[in-house]
Amino acid sequence: GAVVSQHPSRVICKSGTSVKIECRSLDFQATTMFWYRQFPKQSLMLMATSNEGSKATYEQGVEKDKFLINHASLTLSTLTVTSAHPEDSSFYICSPSGLAGETQYFGPGTRLLVL
Amino acid sequence: AQSVSQHNHHVILSEAASLELGCNYSYGGTVNLFWYVQYPGQHLQLLLKYFSGDPLVKGIKGFEAEFIKSKFSFNLRKPSVQWSDTAEYFCAVKVVTDKLIFGTGTRLQVFP
Numbered sequence: 001g002a003v004v005s006q007h008p009s010r011v012i013c014k015s016g017t018s019v020k021i022e023c024r025s026l027d028f029q030a031t032t033m034f035w036y037r038q039f040p041k042q043s044l045m046l047m048a049t050s051n052e053g054s055k056a057t058y059e060q061g062v063e064k065d066k067f068l069i070n071h072a073s074l075t076l077s078t079l080t081v082t083s084a085h086p087e088d089s090s091f092y093i094c095s096p097s098g099l100a101g102e103t104q105y106f107g108p109g110t111r112l113l114v115l
Numbered sequence: 116a117q118s119v120s121q122h123n124h125h126v127i128l129s130e131a132a133s134l135e136l137g138c139n140y141s142y143g144g145t146v147n148l149f150w151y152v153q154y155p156g157q158h159l160q161l162l163l164k165y166f167s168g169d170p171l172v173k174g175i176k177g178f179e180a181e182f183i184k185s186k187f188s189f190n191l192r193k194p195s196v197q198w199s200d201t202a203e204y205f206c207a208v209k210v211v212t213d214k215l216i217f218g219t220g221t222r223l224q225v226f227p
Contacts, residue, residue, distance in 0.1 A: 034215065043205060044159075044217045093158070095215070103149070104215050108158040 003027045006094055006107040013084055014115055021079045021110045023094030029074035030096030034104070035067075038091040050077060084114040117142045119208050121218035128196050128225050136191040136221050138180075138206030147209040148189040150180055153220075154202045162204075165189065176200070201225045 003026040013019050023033065032051050036044040048064075050056035050071040058064045066088075068080040077096070081088055094107040122137045140146065150162040163174025170182040180191045189206060206218040 041222075043219045046214060046216070049214065103161060103164055104209065105161070106151075106159040 002096070002105040004094065004096060004105055004107040006092075006110050008110060009108060010111045010113075012113045012115065015085055016083055018080055018082045019084055019112060021081070021092055021094075021112075023077045023079070023096065023107050025075050025096040028096070028098050030077070030098060031074065032097040033069075033071050033077040034095040034097065035069060035077075035079050036093045036095060036106075038093060038109070040091075044093060047079075081112065084112070086114045088112065089114045117208065117210055117214075117216050119206055119216050119218035121204075121206055121221050123221045124219065125222045126224070128223070130198055130225055130227055131195050132225075134191070134193040134196045134200075134223070136204055136206075136223070138189045138191065138218055140187050140189070140206075140208045140216075142187075142208065142210055144210065148180075148182060149207040149209070149215070150174065150178070150189075150191050151205045151207060151217075152202045153205065159205070162191070196223070196225045198225050198227050 005024045007022045035047045037047050038044045046059050047062045048056045048058045050069050052071050052074050056069040071077040091109050091111050093109045095104050097104050118141050120139045148165040151159045152162050153159050162178050163172050165172045165182045173179045178193050182189050204221045207215050209215045
């Protein structure tokens with residue numbers, strides 16, 4: 001399968017601060033990047049979809065000004081949680097995709113805890 | 116809107132028991148179907164996938180799934196589970212918009 005990395009794997013921050021999560025596809029070019037959020041004991045919920053060089057498309061209920069996505073290159077995408085609050089504590093997972101219809105692989109996830 | 120349903124939220128089995136996890140989706144067009152597994156503390160791993168062809172697909176670790184188009188179903192099966200199969204299992208459907216939509220997941224616990 002594809003090699004996908006996320007950094008950091010775990011982060012604890014104070015309420016009101018911003019946190020940046022990096023996602024890298026190490027062995028293929030990700031024309032599309034999906035960002036998911038997984039709350040404890042729940043399924044993955046798609047937050048947004050971004051295509052390289054374009055603005056991200058956000059799912060209903062996801063604040064675009066709070067979750068800033070940058071997909072400036074085919075191997076790197078970042079998700080910045082701005083002014084984080086305790087309710088943003090979750091497991092954030094990226095999923096890069098190359099060709100349409102191709103199997104989708106997932107990063108190892110970033111666990112965010114906002115105090 | 117497209118949706119994926121997994122009816123079994125929590126399944127408890129003894130080792131060697133047979134497993135079948137249900138997955139139904141609502142979408143009338145062409146779909147690609149997946150089962151992913153998430154072992155405790157680990158990230159999602161692909162178990163198997165269906166794009167086209169033989170509706171009975173075999174995956175890793177002895178798992179298989181059958182696509183029944185008329186029932187909009189893609190159930191996961193394993194004839195004999197092991198303790199190491201304890202994990203969360205997610206059915207997912209990819210539609211033409213390229214979004215991957217996940218089911219709610221089924222937690223499987225296997226006791227020795």
